Amino acid sequence: MSSLARAIAFLSFLPCAAQAMGASPQLGGPMKHLQVTVINQIVTVSVDGDPNERLWLQDYGETYAGAASVLDGQSYNGQYGWLIGGIVDIPSGAGVFVELQSQSEGLLAFEQGTFAPIFGTQGSDVVWQWNGFMTHNWYAADTCGKYEAIYEVYVGDAVGNRIPEYVSDFVTLYWQFVPVENLGDFDQDGDVDLLDFAEFQTCFTGSGESTMASHCGCFDFDGDDDVDAVDYQAIEPAFEGE
Numbered sequence: 001m002s003s004l005a006r007a008i009a010f011l012s013f014l015p016c017a018a019q020a021m022g023a024s025p026q027l028g029g030p031m032k033h034l035q036v037t038v039i040n041q042i043v044t045v046s047v048d049g050d051p052n053e054r055l056w057l058q059d060y061g062e063t064y065a066g067a068a069s070v071l072d073g074q075s076y077n078g079q080y081g082w083l084i085g086g087i088v089d090i091p092s093g094a095g096v097f098v099e100l101q102s103q104s105e106g107l108l109a110f111e112q113g114t115f116a117p118i119f120g121t122q123g124s125d126v127v128w129q130w131n132g133f134m135t136h137n138w139y140a141a142d143t144c145g146k147y148e149a150i151y152e153v154y155v156g157d158a159v160g161n162r163i164p165e166y167v168s169d170f171v172t173l174y175w176q177f178v179p180v181e182n183l184g185d186f187d188q189d190g191d192v193d194l195l196d197f198a199e200f201q202t203c204f205t206g207s208g209e210s211t212m213a214s215h216c217g218c219f220d221f222d223g224d225d226d227v228d229a230v231d232y233q234a235i236e237p238a239f240e241g242e
């Protein structure tokens with residue numbers, strides 16, 4: 001082998017080595033910012049675009065290096081990002097804190113950068129201090145369905161105690177996870193069979209109905225908060241293949 005050929009062989013080996021070390025997690029779509037202001041002692045959180053939009057939790061089938069490996073085997077999303085949206089007028093030594101109020105069962109949250117569990121994940125504190133830099137935390141789940149989390153955003157002192165003169169704000173974040181690898185495989189056992197179809201029928205709401213159970217999000221393929229004929233068209237080929 002000439003030295004040039006050897007060099008090319010070496011170069012073409014590099015991407016494989018990088019792959020073995022693990023890929024970087026993907027946000028899953030365009031950034032969607034949670035813009036925070038504190039003006040006249042009032043906290044306001046404003047969500048970019050449609051505040052009711054559901055973001056897709058996706059499993060890319062990748063393995064991640066180091067601390068990011070918490071996302072291995074999970075469907076996840078990192079599009080939501082905390083961002084200063086204008087004036088943040090707080091006393092010196094004070095901070096902006098985010099407290100989990102409630103969330104769907106099975107939703108996991110990890111901090112950007114450290115991948116430390118946050119918001120109650122794995123027994124972590126339900127309060128997380130935001131440092132004011134743009135922060136895209138990771139959200140993950142291993143079961144299909146609809147997910148949401150409600151947070152209170154408040155101004156606290158150096159140790160996180162609320163400063164009562166400041167009015168807090170609340171924000172709800174939304175996600176959804178459908179089994180795209182195996183469309184319609186509700187019970188995620190690797191096939192699409194009559195058991196899955198029975199569940200689809202139970203979940204069928206008709207067009208425009210948004211009161212479906214959280215697990216029925218598994219069948220809401222177009223993400224419009226119903227399970228209707230449009231969703232059936234997506235799942236039909238899978239059932240016919242049985």
Ligand SMILES: [Ca+2]
Pocket residue numbers: 184185186187188189190191192193196
């Ligand atoms: Ca199945």
Ligand SMILES: [Ca+2]
Pocket residue numbers: 207208224226227228230
């Ligand atoms: Ca619909």
Ligand SMILES: [Ca+2]
Pocket residue numbers: 219220221222223224225226227228230231
């Ligand atoms: Ca739908």
